[in-house]
Amino acid sequence: MRASNHVIGFLNFTTFLLSVPILGGGIWLSSRANNTDCLKFLQWPLIVIGVSIMVVSLAGFAGACYRNTVLMWFYLFVMFFIIAALIGFIIFAYAVTDKGSGRAVPNRAYKDYYLQDYSGWLEERVARNSYWRKIASCVRDSKVCKKMGRTVDGVPETADMFYSRKLNSVQSGCCKPPTECGYTYVNETTWTTGAGYVGTSTDCTLWNNDQAELCYSCNSCKAGVLANIRRSWRKVSVINIVILIVLVIFYVIGCAAFRNNRRIDNDEPYGEARMTKAQPSTFQL
Structure with missing residues (x-):
């Protein structure tokens, strides 16, 4: 397995770990909704995003381990929209909680x-x-x-x-x-x-x-x-922003590593042909 496959596999495994605090944040909001926040629909977008990152990361990890191009394309394609959804959720969370205090x-x-x-x-x-x-x-x-x-x-x-x-x-x-x-x-x-x-x-x-x-x-x-909801969302949003930055960095590195694999795969037939041509012919009596 190439070094870039190791990189992609490591990034996907780390991304899987990053999905845990996102999912945990959604579960925490859910527990708050059952306690004092009492607005029960707010946590579901975050839970869906966390589960999606977890599933897609596992697909990308499997694609890197088995050099499955289809899984790798699936990972890169879907992860792009998940990152976009996370950005949208963070912007939405700050927009609806921008005012108000005691x-x-x-x-x-x-x-x-x-x-x-x-x-x-x-x-x-x-x-x-x-x-x-x-x-x-x-x-x-x-x-x-x-x-x-x-x-x-x-x-x-x-x-x-x-x-x-x-x-x-x-x-x-x-x-x-x-x-x-x-x-x-x-x-x-x-x-x-x-x-x-x-x-x-x-x-x-x-x-x-x-x-x-x-x-x-x-x-x-x-x-x-409202003040309680605002406080809860702001706490979760700070964690999400940090995770988002790391996800974007990992996604860019993953794209570069995947492109490097594609380039090497495209160069291999040509390289093998040159090696075959360069071998001396066997002299027969």
């Missing part, structure tokens, strides 16, 4: 989240009532709010202790009323109007101490879910 709140360690800070396709999809009913049900079933409860020496934490906690975006947006509403802390998921002041935000009137309601219908909850 707002700092005075004298609070956590942030508040506002739906108007987000825009675009993802925000419209999450905020749409038909989708939000399913997402809100998913957040409720995840019991993320129920898990917020803490005690110190068997005593529930005080308001000051709660205010110093760094809540995640779903906890802040869905499990408590927005700070601007002026509710008074009782425990992590129970708040009262105190002196009777309630802010002008529509979320202030949507808050309910019923543990099945809380702020699951609030825009702040939708914003909290």
Whole structure:
């Protein structure tokens, strides 16, 4: 087997290994979708890309080992479109998560989240009532709010202790009323109007101490879910960008090695003919 075949085989095996973190990223997003992100279709493009790279890499590896030109052409042709799809997915992920973050709140360690800070396709999809009913049900079933409860020496934490906690975006947006509403802390998921002041935000009137309601219908909850999705996608996208760069480099090297094999195969008959012609004839008596 030629050295270039060894190179192609090594590159394909390494590409197969690179498909693992891509597939792992899709599975991680899937686990997040079952937990707090609750948008269940986002992980499938990444899972499909990861599985495709895995299968195509195995085909290329087999083609290099057995010098099967058809498999090698299949690998180069399909891998080109897989790389293009990965580029498209990364661009899409950044485009739909380019805006939005929490707002700092005075004298609070956590942030508040506002739906108007987000825009675009993802925000419209999450905020749409038909989708939000399913997402809100998913957040409720995840019991993320129920898990917020803490005690110190068997005593529930005080308001000051709660205010110093760094809540995640779903906890802040869905499990408590927005700070601007002026509710008074009782425990992590129970708040009262105190002196009777309630802010002008529509979320202030949507808050309910019923543990099945809380702020699951609030825009702040939708914003909290969006912030969680944005954070998850950005983490996965950073890994994908690194893998994409390596894939492109390997693909270019693989193309060069394959062309070198083709050139040598085309030169072999001519070289063998010259060697045969150069052999001295046998002198017979």
